[in-house]
Amino acid sequence: MAFLLAIEGADGAGKATATAAVVAHLAAQGLSACALSFPRYTDTVGGWALGEYLAERLPRAVSPQAAATLYALDRFESRAHLVDMAARHDVVVFDRYIASNMAYQAAQVPDGEAEALMTWIARLETGQFALPVPDLSVYLDTPLAVARTLIAQKRRRSYTDDTYDAYEADLGLQARVRANYAAMADAAMLGEWMTVETVAHAALRPPEMIAAEIADAVIGRLEG
Template sequence: MSFLLAIEGADGAGKATASALVVEQLQAAGRSAAVISFPRYTDTVGGWALGAMLAGTLPRGTSPKAAAVLYALDRMESRDHLMATMAANDVVVFDRYIASNMAYQAAQVPVVEADTMMAWIADLETGSFALPTPDLSVYLDTPADIARGLIRQKRKRSYTDDAFDAYEADTGLQDRVRINYAAMAAAGLLGRWATVSTVEAGASRLPADIARDIVALLR
């Protein structure tokens, strides 16, 4: 049975880099591993719609629930790909997974509605869409100022030419997302969580060291 590891965090936390390095270190240790990054912007209808939404080119706006359905749809459309990847590997690493949908959409409703939104999304993705829950979710705790600098260093994305997409540009949203992630980790929503800091003494840690901390959690 494949171990499902979700790497989570606000934009600019270093999820893609950490995910790739975790797989690299696992493979070096003799374990088969692969990354699935969500959203899959060029591979699913949901992913395409999300790219348009984040680039500001969708013909109309979306409510938090509508956006949540699009993120869940992207994963539902990817279910066969996910199952095949699980069958072929000891470990599947998610660069964002279900908790990301919960954190971001709950950050866009009144605080009193956040828990209800999170529960609704969890039920949609793991219940209605029958997606597997992760065995471990790792929250990459990254201060906002450092995260914003890392966003600027991202390579060109398939869905936008801008330095920041709609979610990345909203600093208030990013702050609320961090609060939601910390709350989910503390409550153990979707299963076991661990928090890994990406900074030390006010400076960014080496990505390889962050990845080693994550790999150690699998043992």
């Protein structure tokens, strides 16, 4: 079974860039690594439904619990693909994984209900849907103002032509998501975490530097 690395963070944190750079860095160190990005908008029923939801094209409101189930369904439908990738590589790098579902849905309920919802989602994904827990989750800590700029620079998405989807447009939600990620990392929910700062001295750190920091942590754990 491969080492499972989850790259996590709020929208605009640089997850896709970091994921690709980590895979390249690991390959340069002689490890077989691959990337798997969630949601899989064009590959699963859950992913398609999530695209419609985020583009605000669904005919009715979606509760946080229903949205959480769609995100979990996307991964459940992808489980065989995930297991196959893990059997053929040394490291599988996730661009978003289970913690993303927990952080975002818990950001949409009252504070007193957030922890219970995160626990429910974790049990749904790792219990009922039997998805593997990551060996290491990395929280990319990116200031909200910086993330907002990076979102606007994203390439066109398959599910919307808008600059911001429903989650990205809500600044309050994004702030709560960042707080949830920090809390999960502090509490070691879903296992071990490391936090990586993506900004230093008021400037974005080079992706290669961020990737090297993450890849070195993975290699250290594999060797240990």
